[in-house]
Amino acid sequence: MSPVTLRTSRDLPPTSRSLDTMEWNHTGSWRFLRPRYQDKVAPCAEACPAGEDIARVQMLLAQGAFDRAWLRIREENPFPGVCGRVCSHPCEAACNRGEFDAPVSINSLERFVADHARRQGLAPPPAEPADSGRHVAVVGAGPAGLTAAHFLRRAGHDVTVFDAREEPGGLLRYAIPAYRMPAEPLAWETGLVMSGGVRFQPGRRLGEDLGWDELSRFDAVLVAVGHWAPAPLGVDGEDLAVDGLALLEDVRRGRPPEVGGRVAVIGGGNTAVDVARTLLRLGAEPVVYYRRRLRDMPALPGEVAELREEGIEIQTLLAPARIAARDDGGLDLALTPMAVLDEDGGQRPRVVPSGHPEIAVAVSAVVTAIGARPSPGTPAAGLDPDGSEAVALHLRRIRPRGEWAERPPVFLAGDLVNQNRTVVAAIASGKEAAVVIDAALRDRALGDAWSAIRVGRKGAVSLNRLAGGDRAFRLDHVVRYDDLNTIYFQYLERKKRPRITLDERRTGFDEVHLRISASLALSEAERCFHCGQCDHCDNCYLFCPEVSVRRDPRAETRQIDYDYCKGCGVCVVECPRSAMVLEEEPR
């Protein structure tokens, strides 16, 4: 460029502007901060024990790409139809939208996607041949065992699942009532696991029809037989009570007991709620007795709310003291009034007898649902801190000592090891088992792999990350509400999940929650902020004062032209969802 020499006013253009292109002037050289597109971790994905890529699923849903949304979930969880119904959905509690108006109805949307897939008869891509030459035994066909089996099979191993009962599903099939978990969607999803090449051997109860001689012929064994043994009530007349899980199983097997009149249900967990609501549907008048307060109930709040809607009474701060037979065939239940002793650390409070006189109630039956214990046949060493070690958040391994020294590696997963005995924690446990067993079978040390495959800081792992998929390139930063630029979001009401009528609920086992419509799903999915995920909203493009965001609409990509980007950071600030970072320019 030669300097312009001004002789007269006529030499000048009408305004101050360059006489030629200024493209030679790479203003990017002025930059000391560098913006960059960088997807991050959404809080829902972090909170999901199964590590589902929830924000991306919502994006696909909102685009109407239902099939891809379903496959996206299945990368991390083979049971969206189950979780869309019975999951405790910690994702929604973590949803940033909760601080804005109300969380996205993630659980309903998961159910929608799964039902869509089932109705359309979608099929996942076929599994690769089981060519590792390794054989894995999974004992227990509940959510933990089946999840492990599914992912181990897809990792190339030959997998056989044993279960004491006739059909796979565990608690999902034989305990959780049909009004929450109908048989058909469960059967479809377990069927997909089996059709993916997993062998199933029903009627093989560990310790009875299945022994360690047979299991020792496998290269690895996963025990995930769950908690089916009733916990003792520890009161006189206990023999007169009915085990809640056994009752639920009878109902799910089509052998509902004859019940009527007032029935006492002892407990405050999900089983107690399931039992009470089942009894109501069978024609009885259940009353739940719980030793602590309503707010201390470990059952899911939504389940407790529905129980109360259905008119079931809950009596709190009452512990069973004694059960006695009456002459009329009924029972006398004596209850001890309790008082809260202290509340420490947010845990359930300790309660002690309050000193008030006992209460006696006349009931037709007493059903206990105070928790369950490991199923018979569970190796004692697996539950013993000396006999086994934790190898992941939801996984233990029996130490190869004594009789276990000669056996293949044995792992325990699911409710046997989980503090939090939810379905999704069982699935998380199954995923960890698949990761650990696959590594063991391939003589690969996991080492730092855990940090590479984790999703946030709450323990979830991602198999997409393990396989080097797109999630592997996300920054290990969980997007919080303050990271968002919420000025670009509108307040939108959370869609209510449609339900059958209260009369229908009280008298039958039809599923309480209805599937949401596609239009409702689309509009609910649109509420998602897509925290940390670029959804091509183009705010960066619109705001860039240097016209340095280059857009390829066909490839759906945006790139920053660093020749001219001055690093002002406007794009990063105006990104509504924190899908960019601003970093110091490397010198």
Add this chain to the structure above:
Amino acid sequence: MRRVVEGSHAVSHAVDLARVRVISAYPITPQTHIVERLAELVADGVLDARFIRVESEHSAMAAVIGAASAGVRSFTASSSHGLALMHEMLHWAAGARLPIVMAEVNRAMGPGWNIWADQTDSLSQRDTGWLQFYCEDVQDVIDTILIAYRVAERVSLPVMVVLDAFFLSHTYEPADLPEHADVDEFLPPWEPVEVLDPAEPRAFNQLASPEFYMEFRHKMQQAMDEALAAYPEIDRAFAARFGRTHPLVEHIPAEDGARAPLALVTTGTITSTARAALAELRDRGTPVDLVKLRALRPFPQDEIRRVLGPYGRVAVIDRNLSFGYGGIFAQEIRAALSSLADRPVVYPFVAGLGGRDVTPDTVRAVVDRALDDEPPGDILWAGLKE
């Protein structure tokens, strides 16, 4: 086509006739009807333009600056405080030599809060480099918008078309709406010389050092001079096609061929009132000539000197006030006449601030005082409750 049109809608339809391609505006009473109708015309597909919604008048002006920089005929409208908020961008539009046209509805500045007619808002923008044309009636509004684009694009400067709040913006009058085909002949598409083209990036409006800045300003003054010189020719072209003429200084003698002892200078809608009041005075034997002043910038100094110089007395009615001085049009007129050795006595009246009615009585009172032996002074209040 003759139709009964509201003053505001007259602006909107003229913008449609001018085939404006980008509109950006923020609503403010009493300008809102203009942009509402334009939004409807765009939404209904009548007017093929982009309507850019913005969060402020500053952004509205910035948006049309962007559009005009890219070579697109652009329009905005504002009033009062909205115009004040645009102030910085007004300088930018003129300095960038962009032929934007804005409709400005004269409304008083607060406080006290007042939405009625008062010229102080537009007159406060005197030195921004915008041309300012003041309208008398609905027909004047339609014609002036079309003329404004032609002048603006001829000299590469923005034009403000100014109309009184309510007296004009909200008044329905019969007016002739020209046909598109005729307007297209009078106002062909703008052919910008230099446009901002992302395919060939240049630096626009960058630093102008002391070595260059003064020459750029000189060019703006030259453009103003050119506008003044070209206006009669453009007005003739308009008259040839549409049969109406809108000179910058319109001289309306009470009696043809005679010069009355007093000339009354008015702007905006007060002119219509004065036409009626002076006709009545003439019939009662008091001839007073009327001079309708249409432009604040460029100020037609030669024409003012030619028309007003021979009078003994000149009265000016200003619906505006420069605090610490007086009426602003009177100030400009006195300055223009000051170079004459023999010049009239100027009676600078201030009337009708904040929408107070300037009635035929007000006009008669002004005439009486100017013809009486009242000392001229620097500010004469008309209709003030003293």
